[in-house]
Amino acid sequence: GTTWTQEIVDLIQNEGDVDLTQRAPTHVSFPFIEWIIPSIGSGLEQANAMPSPRTLKTHLPFQLLPPSFLERNCQIIYVARNPKDNLVSYYHFHRMNKPLPHSTVWARFCQRTALAGHLEISLGQHFHTLHHTQRCFHLRTVYSVHQDMYLNPKHEIWKLGEFIGKKLDGSVLGKIVHHTSFDVMKQNPMANCSAVPAEVTDRSVSPFMRKGAVGDWKNHFIVAQNERFDEDYQRRMAGTSLIFHFQF
Numbered sequence: 001g002t003t004w005t006q007e008i009v010d011l012i013q014n015e016g017d018v019d020l021t022q023r024a025p026t027h028v029s030f031p032f033i034e035w036i037i038p039s040i041g042s043g044l045e046q047a048n049a050m051p052s053p054r055t056l057k058t059h060l061p062f063q064l065l066p067p068s069f070l071e072r073n074c075q076i077i078y079v080a081r082n083p084k085d086n087l088v089s090y091y092h093f094h095r096m097n098k099p100l101p102h103s104t105v106w107a108r109f110c111q112r113t114a115l116a117g118h119l120e121i122s123l124g125q126h127f128h129t130l131h132h133t134q135r136c137f138h139l140r141t142v143y144s145v146h147q148d149m150y151l152n153p154k155h156e157i158w159k160l161g162e163f164i165g166k167k168l169d170g171s172v173l174g175k176i177v178h179h180t181s182f183d184v185m186k187q188n189p190m191a192n193c194s195a196v197p198a199e200v201t202d203r204s205v206s207p208f209m210r211k212g213a214v215g216d217w218k219n220h221f222i223v224a225q226n227e228r229f230d231e232d233y234q235r236r237m238a239g240t241s242l243i244f245h246f247q248f
């Protein structure tokens with residue numbers, strides 16, 4: 001849901017002006033701070049060259065964020081997704097992302113990443129939500145949860161607007177809902193990640209915007225994987241107030 005949220009935030013900041021959000025691909029408008037791609041450069045340098053206020057992207061877990069994020073009282077939009085759907089999406093992302101360790105077989109990916117806790121995936125532990133919810137209760141943080149955006153996009157976009165400090169009227173809200181719907185975004189070359197260089201992604205293996213659905217995990221997990229996952233989930237997420245629903 002990160003790219004989705006980025007497009008929503010861009011439209012909120014530009015008060016629904018679609019032409020303005022077409023100025024550049026997402027990774028150019030929003031520096032991805034831990035990203036270094038030879039043909040694009042370093043996200044950190046890109047961020048440093050930008051005037052404030054800047055909107056940045058990171059996949060770093062909370063404890064690895066630069067301390068200035070807290071010292072300077074940055075606003076944080078934390079994007080989370082039902083971890084089963086997230087794992088499935090990640091699996092397909094790994095298949096099409098050339099620099100990442102290749103894992104062609106779902107059963108192996110599922111076993112090694114989520115269940116055995118190996119750091120085979122690019123961004124470390126699959127569950128970093130717990131750390132986050134425990135540590136930043138008092139910070140300027142809002143949660144943007146994929147399934148909530150999917151089920152009630154208008155409300156979630158309104159909520160993000162309030163957080164950012166933009167009052168969105170009904171027509172702007174409707175416009176943002178439309179332009180950030182899966183089908184419209186998938187056709188938008190500035191928002192669908194098709195501008196990411198071919199040295200990084202091979203979209204012939206799997207498109208970046210693949211399904212965007214809630215509940216696709218049911219097409220991948222077998223019963224035993226699901227049971228193991230549930231056990232792990234209970235253990236790792238005990239104590240967090242963030243609730244995901246799996247029954248779709």
Ligand SMILES: Nc1ncnc2c1ncn2[C@@H]1O[C@H](COP(=O)(O)OS(=O)(=O)O)[C@@H](OP(=O)(O)O)[C@H]1O
Binds near residue numbers: 004089181182212213
């Ligand atoms: N508009 C919209 N609606 C619904 N879903 C959307 C949308 N935009 C992106 N997506 C889905 O988000 C998944 C990619 O996640 P991220 O953007 O977080 O990936 S990234 O790590 O930041 O590159 C990936 O999910 P899957 O399709 O399930 O693989 C995208 O399709």
